[in-house]
Amino acid sequence: MDVTATTVIGILIYLAAAPVVGGLLTGADRIVSARMQGRYGPPLLQPFYDVLKLWQKENIVVNRQQKVYILGFFVFVIITGCIMFGGGDLLLAVFALTLASVFLIVAAYSTFSPYAHIGAEREMIQMVSYEPMVILTVVGMYMATGSFSAADIARHDGMLFLHLPFIFLGFLFILTIKFRKSPFDISMSHHAHQEIVRGLTTEFSGRDLALIEIAHWYENVFLLGLIYLFFAPVPVVAVAVTLAAYFLEVFIDNNNARLKWQHALGSSWAVTLVLGVSNVVLLAFR
Amino acid sequence: MSFLPKSPWLVHYDASSCNGCDIEVLACLTPVYDVERFGVLNIGNPKHADIFVVTGSVNEQNKAVIKNIYDQMAEPKVVVAIGACATSGGVFRECYNVSGGVDTVIPVDVYVPGCAARPEAIIDGVVLGLGVLEAKYGEKGKVAS
Numbered sequence: 001m002d003v004t005a006t007t008v009i010g011i012l013i014y015l016a017a018a019p020v021v022g023g024l025l026t027g028a029d030r031i032v033s034a035r036m037q038g039r040y041g042p043p044l045l046q047p048f049y050d051v052l053k054l055w056q057k058e059n060i061v062v063n064r065q066q067k068v069y070i071l072g073f074f075v076f077v078i079i080t081g082c083i084m085f086g087g088g089d090l091l092l093a094v095f096a097l098t099l100a101s102v103f104l105i106v107a108a109y110s111t112f113s114p115y116a117h118i119g120a121e122r123e124m125i126q127m128v129s130y131e132p133m134v135i136l137t138v139v140g141m142y143m144a145t146g147s148f149s150a151a152d153i154a155r156h157d158g159m160l161f162l163h164l165p166f167i168f169l170g171f172l173f174i175l176t177i178k179f180r181k182s183p184f185d186i187s188m189s190h191h192a193h194q195e196i197v198r199g200l201t202t203e204f205s206g207r208d209l210a211l212i213e214i215a216h217w218y219e220n221v222f223l224l225g226l227i228y229l230f231f232a233p234v235p236v237v238a239v240a241v242t243l244a245a246y247f248l249e250v251f252i253d254n255n256n257a258r259l260k261w262q263h264a265l266g267s268s269w270a271v272t273l274v275l276g277v278s279n280v281v282l283l284a285f286r
Numbered sequence: 287m288s289f290l291p292k293s294p295w296l297v298h299y300d301a302s303s304c305n306g307c308d309i310e311v312l313a314c315l316t317p318v319y320d321v322e323r324f325g326v327l328n329i330g331n332p333k334h335a336d337i338f339v340v341t342g343s344v345n346e347q348n349k350a351v352i353k354n355i356y357d358q359m360a361e362p363k364v365v366v367a368i369g370a371c372a373t374s375g376g377v378f379r380e381c382y383n384v385s386g387g388v389d390t391v392i393p394v395d396v397y398v399p400g401c402a403a404r405p406e407a408i409i410d411g412v413v414l415g416l417g418v419l420e421a422k423y424g425e426k427g428k429v430a431s
Contacts, residue, residue, distance in 0.1 A: 038317040039320040042323060046325050053288075053293040056423065058361040198331045
């Protein structure tokens with residue numbers, strides 16, 4: 001099979017399977033969270049019911065531009081995943097994800113709501129917190145394999161984790177921010193933390209909110225795909241570690257209160273500097 | 287076929303309640319009753335909510351607030367009045383500052399009596415509200431986006 005065929009198949013599988021996998025993972029997350037809190041929890045398919053319900057609700061549009069920005073977020077999150085699962089340039093994928101986040105922030109700003117504004121400002125602080133580590137992760141993968149291409153990295157002999165153990169730990173740390181889990185769910189949260197109403201998504205309802213939720217599923221699958229790449233040569237181990245990482249995030253989520261943004265920013269930069277930079281330096285002097 | 291009864295999200299407002307009914311509403315979320323089993327979330331944002339749960343008698347100060355929350359909710363929506371005060375004004379009915387039950391301000395679909403209403407009664411009221419939600423969805427047909 002030539003490269004273009006695998007690219008197309010990879011993209012098609014991602015487009016079709018990512019929302020299913022992402023939704024099921026979210027459902028499992030809610031059940032596991034409930035069990036950790038001594039509750040029974042919702043059905044596994046609850047996230048799908050939520051999204052289908054939102055699709056049937058009235059869509060209150062505050063500012064017509066918001067639809068364009070939310071669609072931009074949705075499309076660029078999908079493009080991010082398509083670049084990676086199509087075997088493309090990981091650096092480009094990361095930049096596409098950044099652009100998607102910017103679209104979401106602009107969407108929140110376009111509603112002129114004070115709650116959405118606070119959410120958007122906090123989302124920007126989160127971006128400043130996690131972006132350096134995400135870039136260092138991709139740079140580390142390049143230094144270990146000599147290529148930014150996801151296909152080359154996946155085909156690389158030898159486990160990337162052995163070259164990038166500290167970067168892996170650092171990436172796990174910022175994954176908490178990307179998954180919007182406590183203690184770093186400062187801009188918006190999936191749980192009933194309500195001090196800024198719903199942060200970024202306060203003013204969105206109906207189909208706009210459903211699109212954001214589906215985009216979040218795509219995004220989660222992309223991020224778990226990055227975890228997979230660390231262990232790509234042994235698929236069984238890779239899938240196990242990916243699921244374990246997701247479980248770890250749920251565990252952290254249920255055992256932590258929310259931090260102030262200063263602590264979120266400070267701790268993630270400290271982790272990036274210590275774990276990320278030290279690993280890159282080690283690779284450079286290898 | 288609508289998915290509204292599968293995932294009812296609540297917004298809860300305390301219209302000068304004594305907190306008795308509010309504690310019972312929150313008790314529904316605790317491990318003993320765990321309404322998230324039915325997909326119920328206490329969402330805290332009127333724009334995301336399907337069911338408006340009001341406790342307490344309505345006074346002149348919060349009339350506008352109740353009206354505002356109701357107007358901000360996306361169709362189809364249901365109002366559940368919980369407790370003696372929210373259904374009729376209760377013992378505060380004759381007070382100079384009280385206008386009576388929630389239905390003096392916004393249309394109420396389900397009345398849950400009790401002082402305080404028991405969590406079982408509240409869950410029962412919300413389930414009745416789900417039927418109303420489904421009926422409202424059927425009447426309007428598919429709502430325009």
